[in-house]
Amino acid sequence: MALELELISPIDIAKDLALAVQEYTLLAAQSLANFFRRPLYMGDMLQQADLIGFGSLPIVVLTGLSVGALLALNAASTLQRFGGITLIGQLVSLGMVTELGPLITGLMVAGRNASGMASELGSMIVTEQIDAMRALGTDPTKKLITPRVGATAFMLFFLTIIADLLGLIGGYGVAHLIFGLDTQQYWTSVWQILVFRDVFTGLVKPVLFGFIISTIGCYYGISTRGGTQGVGRSTTQAVVAASVLILVVDFFVTKLIFAIFGYR
Amino acid sequence: MPVPTLPSENAPVALAKPPDYAIEFDNVSIAFDEKVVLDRISFQLPHGETKALFGVAGSGKSTLLKLAIGLIRPDSGRIFVLGDEITNMSEQQLFELRRRVGIVFQESALFDSLKVDENVAFRLMEEHISAEEIERRVREALRFVELERTYDMYPSELSGGMRRRVAIARAIITKPEVLLYDSPTGGLDPVTSNTIVELIVKQRDVYKTSALMVTHRLQDAFTMATHYFDRTANKMLPLPKGQYCEVPMSFLILRDAHVIFDGDGHQLATSRDDYIREYIS
Numbered sequence: 001m002a003l004e005l006e007l008i009s010p011i012d013i014a015k016d017l018a019l020a021v022q023e024y025t026l027l028a029a030q031s032l033a034n035f036f037r038r039p040l041y042m043g044d045m046l047q048q049a050d051l052i053g054f055g056s057l058p059i060v061v062l063t064g065l066s067v068g069a070l071l072a073l074n075a076a077s078t079l080q081r082f083g084g085i086t087l088i089g090q091l092v093s094l095g096m097v098t099e100l101g102p103l104i105t106g107l108m109v110a111g112r113n114a115s116g117m118a119s120e121l122g123s124m125i126v127t128e129q130i131d132a133m134r135a136l137g138t139d140p141t142k143k144l145i146t147p148r149v150g151a152t153a154f155m156l157f158f159l160t161i162i163a164d165l166l167g168l169i170g171g172y173g174v175a176h177l178i179f180g181l182d183t184q185q186y187w188t189s190v191w192q193i194l195v196f197r198d199v200f201t202g203l204v205k206p207v208l209f210g211f212i213i214s215t216i217g218c219y220y221g222i223s224t225r226g227g228t229q230g231v232g233r234s235t236t237q238a239v240v241a242a243s244v245l246i247l248v249v250d251f252f253v254t255k256l257i258f259a260i261f262g263y264r
Numbered sequence: 265m266p267v268p269t270l271p272s273e274n275a276p277v278a279l280a281k282p283p284d285y286a287i288e289f290d291n292v293s294i295a296f297d298e299k300v301v302l303d304r305i306s307f308q309l310p311h312g313e314t315k316a317l318f319g320v321a322g323s324g325k326s327t328l329l330k331l332a333i334g335l336i337r338p339d340s341g342r343i344f345v346l347g348d349e350i351t352n353m354s355e356q357q358l359f360e361l362r363r364r365v366g367i368v369f370q371e372s373a374l375f376d377s378l379k380v381d382e383n384v385a386f387r388l389m390e391e392h393i394s395a396e397e398i399e400r401r402v403r404e405a406l407r408f409v410e411l412e413r414t415y416d417m418y419p420s421e422l423s424g425g426m427r428r429r430v431a432i433a434r435a436i437i438t439k440p441e442v443l444l445y446d447s448p449t450g451g452l453d454p455v456t457s458n459t460i461v462e463l464i465v466k467q468r469d470v471y472k473t474s475a476l477m478v479t480h481r482l483q484d485a486f487t488m489a490t491h492y493f494d495r496t497a498n499k500m501l502p503l504p505k506g507q508y509c510e511v512p513m514s515f516l517i518l519r520d521a522h523v524i525f526d527g528d529g530h531q532l533a534t535s536r537d538d539y540i541r542e543y544i545s
Contacts, residue, residue: 128370129374129376131369132369132373132374134335134355134358134362135369139355
């Protein structure tokens with residue numbers, strides 16, 4: 001059997017990409033606009049908050065502790081050479097609160113929930129459940145997408161705070177048990193190094209990441225074509241796209257906040 | 265198999281003057297990826313009539329139903345549903361109109377994460393009707409399709425025929441003025457198919473609901489054209505000889521994106537078109 005390869009022109013690829021960006025932007029804007037239109041499906045939002053928030057708690061606890069401990073362990077070997085082991089608390093605190101806490105939590109939740117949303121909505125598309133919902137007079141963006149967006153942004157905010165806290169505890173464990181750092185010294189340096197800008201950065205990012213995770217997951221879900229194979233493809237693409245977008249947005253948000261508040 | 269009656273089926277029928285047709289297609293065309301699926305299709309579905317749509321696989325029958333409920337939009341032409349032109353309606357306006365139209369999808373399209381009662385009650389829950397009223401009407405609709413025992417079950421626990429009947433219950437619970445059936449008997453055994461045909465005939469003869477029904481099974485449509493629902497006997501009975509096709513039933517055949525036949529059972533049986541004769545033989 002001869003294998004036929006169909007060549008796609010770069011213009012077609014660019015057109016498809018532009019169309020995808022346009023559709024994603026519309027969906028994201030509509031999901032936000034729905035917060036100001038009735039009906040607001042609070043029951044669905046609470047259910048999603050439970051699934052996304054409490055469901056992600058074990059993985060966030062585990063990664064938060066590990067990242068904090070690893071950060072302390074790696075920083076300590078360098079700091080020890082310069083006699084600056086007492087700075088370990090500052091380093092873990094800044095790293096976790098401004099960057100690693102939101103980023104790692106975002107990536108973990110993206111892996112768990114963007115894929116879940118894409119596969120759930122994708123399955124509903126291929127089995128005509130979304131069409132059935134529209135035919136029954138219900139707007140799927142209000143019923144399915146907006147509750148997921150609200151729940152993810154809201155719960156990621158709190159998950160990140162938990163991850164930050166556990167990261168600091170993990171860092172303390174390493175600093176105290178392995179390097180013998182005094183408890184009060186560690187926690188004082190953790191607290192004192194943080195300024196408003198750091199906390200603000202660390203709390204704005206999860207809300208943005210939550211929005212990205214949910215809108216990307218939902219977009220790939222409702223764009224699913226091609227049966228069960230298509231659902232699998234959407235799931236993978238959703239995780240990859242959400243993760244990449246989180247990293248890109250993280251960079252620009254950090255840069256923007258530096259531009260607004262200035263460098264230390 | 266006799267079908268149980270709905271307690272409210274003897275309720276008086278509203279006498280307001282309806283629009284001319286329940287559904288009207290006027291020169292409707294649609295293409296997917298440059299393949300023309302429907303080309304300048306025109307037909308009318310009068311009030312109270314059931315129209316069976318035939319055509320080979322891929323002839324655009326399901327597309328036609330999705331156009332009729334505004335799930336997809338035509339490239340050209342106009343579609344009227346219950347007197348309103350839906351072609352240029354916004355999605356929000358369509359949501360309102362769709363509350364007056366019921367649809368049964370080919371694969372039932374039940375929400376697999378919801379139980380049977382939640383599936384059937386979906387539209388009522390969206391309208392914030394009281395829990396007692398919802399339960400009463402859900403049980404009534406499930407009784408109509410003889411599936412009251414499945415109230416607490418999930419769709420995955422049901423057979424294909426049962427899922428189809430739950431989908432009918434979901435479509436009729438709000439007593440819509442128009443019903444759209446997409447291959448309601450497709451892939452089912454003859455006994456289950458007959459039960460579903462009887463439900464559709466009952467809906468036609470008792471509730472006078474207008475309906476478009478896509479089907480591959482010519483025998484189902486002929487059964488509907490030669491039978492009526494007897495309210496006294498509470499079951500579907502054959503029409504007396506000589507009165508065949510006296511029920512509000514018509515046929516529409518699609519071929520190569522065009523309508524090649526639109527008429528009643530008698531006209532279909534006496535058609536001289538070679539393709540139609542071969543199709544119905």
